[in-house]
Amino acid sequence: MSSVADYPELSYIRAVNLALDESLQTHPEMIVFGEDVAIPHGPFGATKGLLAKFGDRVFDTPISESAMLGAALGSAMGGMRPVVEIMYADFLFVAMDQIVNQIANSSYVSRGMLKAPLVIRTQQGHTPGACAQHSQSVEALFAHIPGLRVAVPSTPADVYSILKASIALDDPVMVFESRKLYPTKGQVAVGQDDSGIGIARTIQTGDDLTVVTWGTARALVEESVASGAGAGASIEVIDLRWISPWDSSRVLESVSRTGRLLVVHEANTNAGFGAEVVSTVAEELGSRLRASRRIGLLGTPVPSSPALAQAVLPTVARVTSAITELLKD
């Protein structure tokens, strides 16, 4: 086994590509399909080279998200292991029925006889200039649905291991990648298996404040903390990685020590998953939770212009001032 130092630096998108490639080798029943994934290599390059290597196990479909996701469920129940790419998470909404009414129910209602080993890969969030229909962060909508597993990986290492583990799993998993993060690089534990389904990662330990984050917001938290937010206070940072099922015991253990909780996500604050995190901690810890805050989108559709987007999306400055405020309590 190679040591950590030997792990290659890969971009996030290349880590996705490698996870798909290795999984196609491991699981002969796996297929990959979606819009422009085969001949054009995927709109973001996630499926580059897979057609050449795996032939018709990788194929292009019409622009028909309902049919694609229904076909994922049917082929999964029929013994395959489909991985479907939905180009933008915003497009999931034209196929909500297949996800919510069909895919999510199949195991439960059949008492596990109709398994749905499928992965819906998509990417989400805002990048400069993107319109309101290509900028949303929608993971909380799916965490609300029993029967779906939902991951929001924030690093190349996590997206690699989460994808591989999700593909091997007999449950439906939605993996929310990020096109903003696609070019970012990091060490990837190639060949290592991830048994951490539903498990969060503690990025740094601390005693005064717990910051819970995931996806693109992790970088804001890291930048804020690195730039000295909290002026010497000891801050614990947890990347949730999965929001359903989620690692509540890790968060509870942390806040039981720190007494303060900040949740940061790119998705809208109102009814966002941060509300679930805070209320779970409040229910379990009662007055041991001394103070909490949520940071997310400020209740608007995401405007295209960078000048406007900056005003409504979470920023490093907002994270830093929330940290400062929380530490006053």
Next chain:
Amino acid sequence: MQLSLADHYREMLIIRLVEEQLMVAMTSGLVSGSTHLCIGQEAIPVGACSVLRKDDPLIATYRGHGWALARGVSPVDLMAEVMGRDSALNGGRAGSAYLSAPLNHFYGENSIVGAGVPVALGLAIACQRAGDGRVPLVSIGDGAMNQGNVHESLNMGSVLEIPMILMVENNGYAEMTPSHALTAVPAIARAAAYDIPGFETDGNDPIAVASTVAKAREIALAQSTTVLVEAHTHRLAGHYSGDVQAYRPAGELQEKHESCPLARAEEQLTQDEVTQIRASVVSYIAHEFAAATQIPAPSPEGAFDYVFSS
């Protein structure tokens, strides 16, 4: 192997009497909620299942008791599921409108209009890749032809060359509105739109249905394509239990009863055959129903299992 009309009749009568038994069970309070009965449409599942392979995947709608029974689900299991008991099918998790029998390759009813079609397309992709000659059939109502996902699937089945049969049971109504008031062109006309073969059949004649489905199945495999079948029939019960059917023109039900698949089969069979089959099916269903009422309700502790498979 073609079944005789007497065999078809027996199968259709089982479905009819199960549905009628469930109506009685409803009035005696043994069924919670509503059901959608397939009375009048029995020839379609019976005819189709007589020529499909037993392992051809099947998907139906909420009006799918007939498909489950025609696929070999026993009446006791089906009635127990509808009555919310700990049935061998889904242990009470599915009820009347969403039941499945995976061991019989019945991937289930679907309570979202049209939504079974994309799922069947996926099963068809799996069958095609397995290369073992199985062809899925998915049944929908004529009203479902106006759902977008049905069109997405027909197009995808056509361009990706996926062998599958889409059975459209045109029973005259979509809920309480006559079909012709809702649909610009007949279901069969959509086949040409997607460049796939389409066949119409007499949905009140199990032998006609059988031969049409056999042909559709053969073509689906030989030409590697999705095939549409429109079967003309009539729903003789309400859309759901409790539907008073005030929307029906006077005399319609009477007239349609006379041309229903059972009445038509009875005209062709001898009096003796009919009497004998009826007597045996009546006592069979009574016995199965009694057995279903003996099955206990599911234990609430189990309600938390299988949200995930792993």
